[in-house]
Amino acid sequence: MSFVTDAVLADPAQAEAVLDLGAAPRGFRGRIRGLRAFASGGLPAEELERRLLELGFVEGAEVELLHQGLFGRDPIAIRVDSATIALRRREAAAVLVEPAP
């Protein structure tokens, strides 16, 4: 768990507005507040966090949920700055975002 996330979640006023990207609807726009990685798909939490970071999911980055699949609205395509990344909602849940005003 990253220190940024801890700080975000500790502040109730901020935690209000924060949701995880895995739950976001299509068309959602927002900014990454932190990562809260967990073990997923056989990867330890720490490894999932690093993979997300390598694809640009870093605090402060702007995101937009562009597309979603037919079955269970999965996977999703996320615009992160200049790149478009496809991933499943399950792993996207590790990315905490606040909606753009």
Add this chain to the structure above:
Amino acid sequence: MNEMSAGLRDLRIALVGNPNCGKTALFNTLTGSRQRVANYPGVTVERKEGGFLTPAGRRVRILDLPGTYSLRARSPDEVVTRDVVLGQQAGVEPPELLVCVADATNLRLALRLVLELKRAGRPMLVALNMFDIARHREIEVDAGRLSAELGLPVVTTVAVRRGGTAALLEAIDAQASPEPGTAVWEAPDAAGLRALQREADRILAAVVRVPDRRDAVTRRLDAVLLHPVAGLVILLVVLFLMFQAVFAWAQPAMDLIDGGFQALGAAVGALLPEEGAAGLLRSFLQDGLIAGVGSVLVFLPQILVLFLFILLLEDFGYMARAAFLMDRIMGGAGLHGRAFIPLLSSFACAIPGIMSTRVIDSRRDRLATILVAPLMTCSARIPVYTLIIGAFVPDRPVGEGAWSWVGLQGLVMFGLYAAGILSALGMSFVFKRLLWRGQPTEPFMLELPDYKLPRLRNLALGLWQRAKAFLRRAGTIILSMMVVIWFLSSVPRPPEGADRPAIEYSLAYGIGQAVEPLLRPIGFNWQIGVALIPGMAAREVAVASLGTVYAVQDAEEDAAQLGQALAGKWSLATALAFLAWYVFAPQCVATLSVIRRETGGRRWMWFSFAYMLTLAYLAAFATFQAARALGAG
């Protein structure tokens, strides 16, 4: 030699960068056709190496490395990139200069990689590629400022334009012979990655001005192509068109090749007498060599059309979208979303398909894909299917009016492909349950690149490489198997005044008789038994072998008329069983050896051989018995 080039040593460089940043395009433009594709020792990661001369006369050897987002290699592909970059790859001299290719329209992740590479202490320069697109989209990148921020030379390139590499060539010439030195690199942890990305973002803010963040064409296309429903429908249509094209477009070229070989065979036949030792030579040239090579080469057009589609879709940027659309469906079968691309390539040939599974990080997910990839209908089965369908399925439309454009033969072919796909999905589901007890698949994460207009030059080079690989195969394995099968079916020659067909005196007849009892329950005769044996080397040889066996058997019949001959000799039930057998047929030595190499042992090779053989037998058995029960015996 002039003064300038005298001071310039030869140089070894390597292209590194994110996937889709244009490394291969740059490699193709720099080297032209002076390139070679081989494998890194011990692994089947494709090693693309080439050479070129700079304007100043410097000789440069260049490597096109697999794309990566970080040196923290997770897949076999990325391991090669890391090891070459760090100078630790066995059999590869460390590159003296890294050319870090970055997509100027998508710099964020590229810059993070550049910073990571720079930390590793390798001599490098940055090529801001796709500069034409950046300019068109009014993305302003200050290359001078970027160079100052990074402390590295930065040039702009347009990989797909002839003059687009001038600045890069100049920079390579300006490069004093660098000392590679020792690489120091340690996998960054999460905090390290954050720090690198922050630094990259800071530089980005200083050097790039972007008026509109998204490519308008990509946005509009994706609205349709990634639409939850329309996207899936379009994907199906694309696949269907691909298979129709394989048959419709390739036909004229196939007829030409077929005619050419027949004429050649007839010409040779006219030169030599039928009797005596010269008769044996004549039979060898005509039935063995010319008919054998011809019957395989005739499929080159179909294979090229198939590869043309795959290369087009890849260059266009659609392959990643297909993986996105198919992810859940693949996931239902226990496969990784990324497995879609290897499986689609397996339609051309399981070998590149299995090799491209190296983009899948997890070993288990990779293994599952490797095991089922040979079930996808590879182009080597096309000859078998075409022959049998041509002989037993009437060439007429499926229906009237709206259906009149769908041919019955094409529909059966589509059905066979569908059977391959469904069995691949089914088997991976079974493997997942039985072998790995439902352990989870690794997360699906994939960048969707902007759409690009495919370039003729890249397509041509890609097709040329496939054609070469196929011809080499036809010239070695297939040709030698054809010689063997001709030998078996022609030796010994029948005695003078023999009253039975010549083939019944041959070694092949003995072999066929020996395996026939095993094959009787699935409706195969001894001729098929003989053809299956050399078919072990390569599936398409089975057709040529059948041709040889029947040609030697009835000397008056031409191997090219094989379809008609079979229609008279086989029952419909046998033909259907033969098709069912080939949906699963494990006979392909090259595929088995790639499986051995990729999985690092014989165990999985034998496993896949055994399970496919079992499936083939069961499928042929069920088909034959069912067809007979329905009166097609």
